[in-house]
Amino acid sequence: MDRMPSWVRQHVAALRALLVLTVVTGVIYPLVATGVAQALLNDKANGSLIEKDGKVVGSALIGQSFTDANGNPMRRYFQSRPSAAGDGYDPTSTAAGNLGPEDVIDTLPDPNGADEAAKEGKQSLLTRVCARSKAVGELEGVSGARPYCAPDGVGAVLKVFPDRAVSVNQACPATPFMPTYEGLKVECAKPGEDYAAGRTVPIRGNAGTPSVPADAVTASGSGLDPDISAAYAELQAPRVARERGLAVEQVRALIAEHTTGRALGFMGEPAVNVLELNLALDRV
Known part of the structure; x- marks a missing residue:
């Protein structure tokens, strides 16, 4: 090395630094971060996926539409809020209007x-x-x-x-x-x-x-909001109950079960996860 020209030594040192940083930041760090996430936050790290009959039907973090092939609301299900993300709830086009x-x-x-x-x-x-x-x-x-x-x-x-x-x-x-x-x-x-x-x-x-x-009547900032307000869920309860032949009180009880409170007890408003609520209805 001592006999190498200075410019060669500089390039060799730069190459070593590149290789070391590539291994540390490109291999070791991602593996450690992934391992910690899987160990401590397994469900969230995997996207909070929700399954039905062994098949993934969505995520608790990403909304989806409950419409038929013609885009009409399926009356048996609670409807989500509007979305401005692509054609609706497209994670690759998340956006507001x-x-x-x-x-x-x-x-x-x-x-x-x-x-x-x-x-x-x-x-x-x-x-x-x-x-x-x-x-x-x-x-x-x-x-x-x-x-x-x-x-x-x-x-x-x-x-x-x-x-x-x-x-x-x-x-x-x-x-x-x-x-x-x-x-x-x-x-x-x-x-x-x-x-x-x-x-x-x-x-x-x-x-x-x-x-x-x-x-x-308004889309969320991300276009991916999986929740609706308790007021919107309450508005839909009579229709869903009627379409499914259930008592309204039974549907309202399911809404209450799937309503989350304010963050830290004071931030935001209570919200209802639409996918989880609709899956609960299908199990009744």
């Missing part, structure tokens, strides 16, 4: 649009919430009405001009959710027309306190 409370105006589908995006249109966050609330209300047999939502499940938003008002989320020939606004006739919106110059006026309406809980 990144839309805020000011996203209230739809891009209406325009058959004459310049591209596919214009032809398909795009729903605002408000209309998504309104449409989900209407659908949940119909499924559960309660009112799906909520503030700032039109009866047909779109955002109740006007664009107001000096001589007219336009219900921008209701495409013609729909009947506007209100006939007039401050003496101006309210018109339906024409796809492809630019209403940006108008004053945006969301209409609160008189819906009062919604019967459909917030988590039934």
Whole structure:
């Protein structure tokens, strides 16, 4: 080694360091971390997988949809909250919608649009919430009405001009959710027309306190939330009991068994794991 040029010795030392660090951080550390996790946190380390009849049917940490082949809710099961992760609860596409409370105006589908995006249109966050609330209300047999939502499940938003008002989320020939606004006739919106110059006026309406809980109409930040609120579970209990021929009290007892309390007794809200609850129902 002493006879080697200095630059060779430097490269040999660097190579030794690379090999040592590769073994320590790439082999020894992962094996130790995996061993500790398997020994102390076996279930969580393996993904908190849940089995039914010897087959893995999901994870207690990742939500999933309970719908048929056409995407319709399976009425025998409790439904999860909406998901913005890929096509729904996709762990490889975990994401939120990144839309805020000011996203209230739809891009209406325009058959004459310049591209596919214009032809398909795009729903605002408000209309998504309104449409989900209407659908949940119909499924559960309660009112799906909520503030700032039109009866047909779109955002109740006007664009107001000096001589007219336009219900921008209701495409013609729909009947506007209100006939007039401050003496101006309210018109339906024409796809492809630019209403940006108008004053945006969301209409609160008189819906009062919604019967459909917030988590039934909004996606979680990750899009993978496996839980729903106790209020949403309670709303679904009569429907599930009816479809399964069970007493509502029996279903409510199962909800209580699968409700977790607040973290450390004060953080967050009680939650119900949907997959575990549905599997418990199947065992009844």
